[in-house]
Amino acid sequence: MTRMFKTVAAAAALATLASGALAQAAFPGDKPITLVVPFSAGGPTDRVARDLAEALRKPLGGGTIVVDNAAGAGGSIGANKVAKAAPDGHTLLVHHIGMASMPTLVRNIPFKVETDFEYLGMINDVPMTLIGRPSLPANNYKELTTWIGQNKGKVNLANAGVGSASHLCGLLFQNAIQVDMTTVPYKGTGPAMTDLIGGQVDLMCDQTTNTTSQIEGKKVRAYAVTTPKRLAPAALKDLPTLQEQGLKDFQVTIWHGLYAPKGTPADIQKKLNDALKVALKDPDFIKKQEGLGAVVVTDRRVEPAEHKKFVAAEIAKWSPIVKAAGVYAD
Numbered sequence: 001m002t003r004m005f006k007t008v009a010a011a012a013a014l015a016t017l018a019s020g021a022l023a024q025a026a027f028p029g030d031k032p033i034t035l036v037v038p039f040s041a042g043g044p045t046d047r048v049a050r051d052l053a054e055a056l057r058k059p060l061g062g063g064t065i066v067v068d069n070a071a072g073a074g075g076s077i078g079a080n081k082v083a084k085a086a087p088d089g090h091t092l093l094v095h096h097i098g099m100a101s102m103p104t105l106v107r108n109i110p111f112k113v114e115t116d117f118e119y120l121g122m123i124n125d126v127p128m129t130l131i132g133r134p135s136l137p138a139n140n141y142k143e144l145t146t147w148i149g150q151n152k153g154k155v156n157l158a159n160a161g162v163g164s165a166s167h168l169c170g171l172l173f174q175n176a177i178q179v180d181m182t183t184v185p186y187k188g189t190g191p192a193m194t195d196l197i198g199g200q201v202d203l204m205c206d207q208t209t210n211t212t213s214q215i216e217g218k219k220v221r222a223y224a225v226t227t228p229k230r231l232a233p234a235a236l237k238d239l240p241t242l243q244e245q246g247l248k249d250f251q252v253t254i255w256h257g258l259y260a261p262k263g264t265p266a267d268i269q270k271k272l273n274d275a276l277k278v279a280l281k282d283p284d285f286i287k288k289q290e291g292l293g294a295v296v297v298t299d300r301r302v303e304p305a306e307h308k309k310f311v312a313a314e315i316a317k318w319s320p321i322v323k324a325a326g327v328y329a330d
Helices: 002-025 044-057 073-083 098-105 141-150 165-177 189-198 208-216 266-279 283-291 304-325
Strands: 033-037 065-069 091-095 117-132 156-159 182-185 203-207 221-225 253-261
Touching (some): 033 073, 044 208, 044 253, 044 266, 065 073, 073 091, 073 098, 073 117, 073 253, 098 304, 117 165, 117 208, 117 266, 156 165, 165 182, 165 203, 165 304, 253 266
Parallel strands (some): 033 065, 156 182
Antiparallel strands (some): 091 253
C-alpha cells in the first residue's frame, strides 16, 4: 500500500510539474500584457511604449498588448504599480531616465529601483533639443546666451513635470551655463509644448520624439541638440550640437528601458528579453524611432545584467545634480 501511495504521489508530482511547465511554455497565453507608462498619454515615453507594443506582439504570440498611463510623482506612481503587480510577466514598465532620478527626486519612494524590479533590457536612446518660443529674439545659440544674460531672472524654462526628461535636461542646462531660470512645470509634454508655441514660456529642453515635428513645422525655434554629433533626421541634420557651440562636455541622452516586477520567473524573463530583442530589430519599429530622432539600442545594454549596471551608473550621475537643485516630487 505504501509503495502504491508513493507511486501515485510521484505521478501526481510529475503531473503538476508538467502542468506548470506547459503553463509557463504558453506564456503569455490568452491574458493581455500591459505596458505601464508612468507619464501622460501623448508624451514621448507614451509614444515609445505604443510603438514597442506593436513590435512585441508578433514575438509574443500575437496576443493583446495594451498601454496603461499612470502618471504622477516624478514617474513613481506608475513604477510602483508595476513593482506591486503580480510577478507573472503580464504587467511591465516602460520608463525613461527617471528610473535614475527617482531615488533622489521622490521623497518616501515606496520601492527600491535597483532591487524591486527585474531588468529586461534597454529600448532606445533619445537625444534632447533646446528649443524656444517662435517669437524669441535670438536666431542662434550665441544670440540666445546673450539674450539670457540680458534677461536674468526673467527667463522661463518649461518642463513636462518634476522628474520628466525635460525637467532633468533643464536642470543640467542651468547648471552648465550657471544661470538660474524660472522653471514652469506642466502636467505633461503636450501642455508645455502648447504654451511654448503660444509664447507663454521662453524655453524648453525636450526629447526629439516630441520636438522633431514642431521643429520641422517651424512652430518653435531650435537652437541645439544635446548629443556629441549632429542627428540624421532631415528636420535636425543642420541643427548644431551644444558642444560645438561652446558648451563643453554637455551631453544628455534620454533612454528607455523595460522592467518586470521582482520575482518574475526566470523563464518568463527570458521570453520577454528574447521578444524585446526581436522587437528592436523590427524594421517598422526602427523606422518610427529614427523618424523621431531616437536610436534603437543594439549594444550590450539590451542584456538584463548590462541594463541594470547602466541604470546604477546613471543613478550615481544624476543624484548630485538633483540634490543640488533641491527639487522633489511628492
